[in-house]
Amino acid sequence: MSNEYLEMMCEVMKMLYLRGLISSTGGNVSIKLDDNTIAVTPRGFSEYPKFMLRPEQISIIDMNGNHIRGWPPTTEVKLHIAVYRVCKDCKAILHTHPLILPFLPPNVELPIDTELKYFLEPKICWVEELRPRTEDLAQATASKVKEGCNIIILQNHGLVTxxxxxxxxxxxTEAVDLASKRFLVLKLLSKYLSA
Incomplete structure (x- = not known):
């Protein structure tokens, strides 16, 4: 197993924290290593922030959620497994907590720029508010992915890409987070300019 993937996961967690997309203990990332093995960030520990993760702390699990090595997996592990089960092309999943996006009205039209629209092929879907860390949330998210969505906004909770x-x-993740900020700015500007 290449340590390169685990190192990349650690760097991504650091970047997500610096961008304000995760907290010290919240948010998670996974990579599907092969048909039966997933590398996923460990659950949050108050004494060890996620932006300081090291490769050996990344949790390795199988597709049934059995822990193979590393620290215990994220408490949202059900969500990661459920998505991988329905999406053969999915090799990575991010679950973040953007500031604005989860609190916008469902199905709002987000202004994504044309370059990202054509190269990232974003398909945005919304999942109603469900209790975090549950099978209900995992299955609701997976059903949207099965429909072809690659950006799933969890109402009043977070984002899965x-x-x-x-x-x-x-x-x-970055594209849709930026789009939510543009949406808010455009709304504020239109209100100001029409006053």
Whole structure:
């Protein structure tokens, strides 16, 4: 197993924290290593923030959720497994907590720029508010992915993005987070200019 993937996951967690997309203990990332093995960030520990993760702490599990090595997996492990089960092209999943996006009205039209629209092929879906860390949330998210969605907004909770690579999932996360900020700015500007 290549340590390169685990190192990349650690760097991504650091970047997500610096961008304000995860907290010290919240948010998670996974990579599907092969048909039966997933590398996933460990659950949050208050004494060890996620932006300081090291490769040996990344949790390795199988598709049934059995822990193979590393630290215990994220408490959202059901969500990651459920998505991988329905999406053969998904090789990476990010679950983040953007500031604005989860609190926008469902199905709002987000202004995604044309370059990202054509190269990232974003398909945005919404999942109603469900209790975190549950099978209900995992299955609701997986059903949207099965429909072809690669950006899933969890109402009043967070965001899930998938990718054929880890960086594709990262780019989708950044693109939709930026779109939510543009949406808010445009709304404020239109209100100000029409006053």
């Amino acid at each position: 998938t990718g054929r690579t880890l960086m594709e999932a990262v780019e989708r």
